[in-house]
Each structure stands twice: as structure tokens, then as C-alpha cells.
Amino acid sequence: MQKKILIFAQQYQILAPCLWLGCSRKVYRNIMSEITRREFLRRMAVGTAVVGTTVLTGCDSKSDSQTKSTGALPDIPIDKMTYRTNRNSGDKVSILGYGCMRWPTRPKENGEGDELDQEQINRLVDTAIEHGVNYFDTSPVYCQGESERATGIALSRYDRKDYLIATKLSNFSPDTQTYEGSVQMYRNSLKMLQTDYLDYLLLHAIGGNMEDFNRRFINNGVLDFLVAEKKEDRIRNLGFSFHGSQECFDQLMKLHDDGAYHWDFVQIQMNYLDWKNAFVPSEYLYNELTRRNIPVVIMEPLLGGRLSKVNDHIVGEMKSREPERTVASWAFRFCGTWENVLTTLSGMTYMEHLEDNLRSFCPLQPLTDDELDFLDKMATEIMNYPTIPCTGCQYCMPCPYGLDIPGIFAHYNKCINEGQMPTTSEDENYAKLRRAFLIGYDRSVPRLRQADHCVGCRQCVEHCPQKIDIPSQMDRIDEFVEKLKTNEL
Ligand code: SF4
Ligand code: SF4
Structure with a gap:
């Protein structure tokens, strides 16, 4: 029964059933690894078809990939292009x-x-x-x-x-x-x-x-x-x-x-x-x-x-x-x-x-x-600086398990770049940074799309032009977040 619910969860990218059942991420992975080869291949085919038609899109009305100009700036000449x-x-x-x-x-x-x-x-x-x-x-x-x-x-x-x-x-x-x-x-x-x-x-x-x-x-x-x-x-x-x-x-x-x-x-x-x-x-x-x-x-x-x-x-x-x-x-x-x-x-x-x-x-x-x-x-x-070299190109998306891969990396990198990373509980700002990291994470990436839902299927890896080992990074971020949540840093 537990496995059936999880198969449903995977197909519809809803992992809540896993949580209702009280499964740990490891248990979830173990059960998923038992799914028959036929089921796996069938879902791989669906996943690949989706990737084939939607990969390399890139439009994002909210994307803001560049530093905003500030202050009064001079006019741009219209005849000076190189x-x-x-x-x-x-x-x-x-x-x-x-x-x-x-x-x-x-x-x-x-x-x-x-x-x-x-x-x-x-x-x-x-x-x-x-x-x-x-x-x-x-x-x-x-x-x-x-x-x-x-x-x-x-x-x-x-x-x-x-x-x-x-x-x-x-x-x-x-x-x-x-x-x-x-x-x-x-x-x-x-x-x-x-x-x-x-x-x-x-x-x-x-x-x-x-x-x-x-x-x-x-x-x-x-x-x-x-x-x-x-x-x-x-x-x-x-x-x-x-x-x-x-x-x-x-x-x-x-x-x-x-x-x-x-x-x-x-x-x-x-x-x-x-x-x-x-x-x-x-x-x-x-x-x-x-x-x-x-x-x-x-x-x-x-x-x-x-x-x-x-x-x-x-x-x-x-x-x-x-x-x-x-x-x-x-x-x-x-x-x-x-x-x-x-x-x-x-x-x-x-x-x-x-x-x-x-x-x-x-x-x-x-x-x-x-x-x-x-x-x-x-x-x-x-x-x-230990940032993850993600460019946000989205070539790895969609993740068949619903992860927002570039969103997760973007939040992690942003905290590092802004010097807002809670690294050790001995840091006097640790409590403040820890709270800001966790709240910011939930705000920028919905919980069902966060790193802990990565099952390590590696479907994303071959699509990444930056050669990022995405599942390893997801493991690393998940471990970090868990330590923050349990105050183990
Ligand atoms: S390895 Fe993780 S992030 Fe990559 S496609 Fe599979 S579940 Fe998604
Ligand atoms: S394909 Fe690689 S670089 Fe592009 S968004 Fe995904 S993880 Fe980032």
C-alpha cells in the first residue's frame, strides 16, 4: 500500500503522501528503488518526452539576472556602438x-x-x-x-x-x-x-x-x-x-x-x-x-x-x-x-x-x-567561494520529482555571495543567519520542491552544461538544511 501511494506521488510530483506516511527520505528512496523496471522505464519515457519538449525555454518574467543600475546615470549615446x-x-x-x-x-x-x-x-x-x-x-x-x-x-x-x-x-x-x-x-x-x-x-x-x-x-x-x-x-x-x-x-x-x-x-x-x-x-x-x-x-x-x-x-x-x-x-x-x-x-x-x-x-x-x-x-x-556554478539556464528542468533545481541553487548561492551563510553556531550572528537562511529558503522554493525531495535518479545530470553533479549538490544542501533545522552546526 505504502509503495502504491508513493508511485502515485512520484507520477504526480506530489510527495506529501510520503510525509503523511512518516517516511524518511531514505525510506522513500529505498521503496522507490524497488519499483519494477517496467514502471521505471515507462516513467522515464514520460519524463524524457517532457524534457524534450520543454527544455531550453528560458523565458521568465521575474528573472532579474543583472545588477540594477543605481543613481543618476548619463544618457546613452545613440551613435557610439562598437x-x-x-x-x-x-x-x-x-x-x-x-x-x-x-x-x-x-x-x-x-x-x-x-x-x-x-x-x-x-x-x-x-x-x-x-x-x-x-x-x-x-x-x-x-x-x-x-x-x-x-x-x-x-x-x-x-x-x-x-x-x-x-x-x-x-x-x-x-x-x-x-x-x-x-x-x-x-x-x-x-x-x-x-x-x-x-x-x-x-x-x-x-x-x-x-x-x-x-x-x-x-x-x-x-x-x-x-x-x-x-x-x-x-x-x-x-x-x-x-x-x-x-x-x-x-x-x-x-x-x-x-x-x-x-x-x-x-x-x-x-x-x-x-x-x-x-x-x-x-x-x-x-x-x-x-x-x-x-x-x-x-x-x-x-x-x-x-x-x-x-x-x-x-x-x-x-x-x-x-x-x-x-x-x-x-x-x-x-x-x-x-x-x-x-x-x-x-x-x-x-x-x-x-x-x-x-x-x-x-x-x-x-x-x-x-x-x-x-x-x-x-x-x-x-x-x-563555495558557490554552485549554476547559471539558471533551466536545461535540467523539469525534474520529474518536482524539484526547483535552479531555485534551490540560487538561494544557496545568494546567501554565500551576500556573506549571509550560517557556518558555525560559534558565530555571534549564527541565530540570525540561520533563521534568515531557513525563512528565505521556504520563501524562494516551495517545500515540496526543495532539496530533500531529490531521489538521486540523475535524470537531470546529462542536461547540465555546467557539469554540476546535481544530486550530490542536493544531498549536500539537504544535509546542511537538516543541520540548521536541528541546530547541529
Ligand atoms: S537527481 Fe534529483 S534533482 Fe535530478 S532529476 Fe532526479 S530527483 Fe530531480
Ligand atoms: S542545467 Fe545546470 S546550470 Fe542550468 S539550471 Fe540546471 S543546474 Fe543550473
């Missing part, structure tokens, strides 16, 4: 690119959920274009599949020559990995974006290994189809975005070196923290691309907002050098300093984000060697 020239195509590209994965939303009139706020999107696009932004990056899966349509509506009010569109072949689910499915996705992108050609098309999120790449693009003939489209000028630049291993990256470069496929550009995760410290350091990726004359498009310049919410001590060091600049602007300037960077993508949901970024890039003031050394030192200090 541009880079794509040596291969001749495109003049704004060094700030608009990432269209987090368009603002508003409540639907019928009260049933949210929808993209087209008027606000149009205003953001107008301000961006007015200040010289001309590169807009979207995908068929961003904003629950609505980003391309909204981006197309906003951009089609301008002359097609005034902006560059980048979108992706996001064939993650099995039905889009057939030749027909992928071609349909590509044609639908053209339709949604109201255009008959794409300036930049990316094979989306190449990760894992070459087996995955071959299945999605080679064995089904999709990459050959795209190459043919390029010959017809319906795709002007063909590249990929990368989240994989160094071995996988090297093999993709070998395809280029051997002349099997030509990469016109590559999008990589690059910022001052990942430069030396990432799973595959961005310094390595950047240098490999640069020596092949392949332009670089940067994603995650702020590491999902992590580099705008650094520890107070680091904020202090940055402010003492540049009191007028935001913490985020250091990260943007780092990206723009490298000559082979074509554009730096930032998902700007709110006007204040856009304006702050425009201040960093209108014009770009490259970092000096001394400033690069300073950021290198800051990166080492950040690495010494």
Missing part, C-alpha cells in the same frame, strides 16, 4: 547581441497563465536598434516556442537590411531529429521570423559526444541539407553552439580542418570565470577558433547572472577601481576585449538591463592588461 566585422561574410555586427530567450511576459487577459508582452518586446527592440544593436539571437524552443514569432513581429517593422537574425536548429526531441522533422523546424523558423533567409544558423547546443551530433545532423542528412541551403543564400553563415567536451570540440574542428564541413562561426560560453576554470576552459575554445579564423559569438557572458551577483567583497574591489561601473560591465568588457569576438549575447528582459549593457558597449572600452590581471585575480577569488 562593431566588429565578420571577416568571412563582411557583416558589420554590433558587439552587443540581443539574446531573445528571456522576453518579458504579462498575464493573459483570460487569467490563464502568462504570454509574451509584444508591446514591451517591440519597445526593447526599438531601443536596441536605436542604439545600434543589430544582432538578434533566438531559437524555436525559447520562451516555450514563442520567441521566434515575437522576435519576427518586432524586427519585421524594420528594413531587413538593418538587422541580422540568428536562430538555431533545436532538434532535441526524437520527432525533430528525422530529416523531415528538422527541415520542417528550419522552414518554420523562416516563417516565424518573417524572412526568406537567415543571417546566422546554429546547430543548437552540441554537447555530450559525437554520437549525439551524428544522430542529430549527419546520419539523417540534415547538415547536408543546410549546406545546400547555404549555397542558395537562404543561410548566410552556418555554425554551431557548443556545450560539450573538449574531445567533442576537437572532432568538430577536425571536420572543419579536413574540409568535410566549414564552420562560419561558433558560439561558445565565455566569460572571465570560465576563461581558465570551466570544464572546457573558454581560453582553449577561443584560441582554437581564432587560429582557424572562425569568428566567436559569446553566450553566458555573465554566467547566468552569477557574475553580476558576486560576493560583496569582490563587489567592493570592483567598485573601488571603477565606482561608476556596474559589476556586470566588468564581465561585458572582458568579452569585448578579445578581437575575434563577433558579438556578446545578453538576454535582456527589462529596459534597465538593456540600458546598462548599452552603457558597457557604446562604445566598448577594452580592458587593459592590468585590468585583465585584476579580473583573473577576481576569478580565483570567486572560485574559492
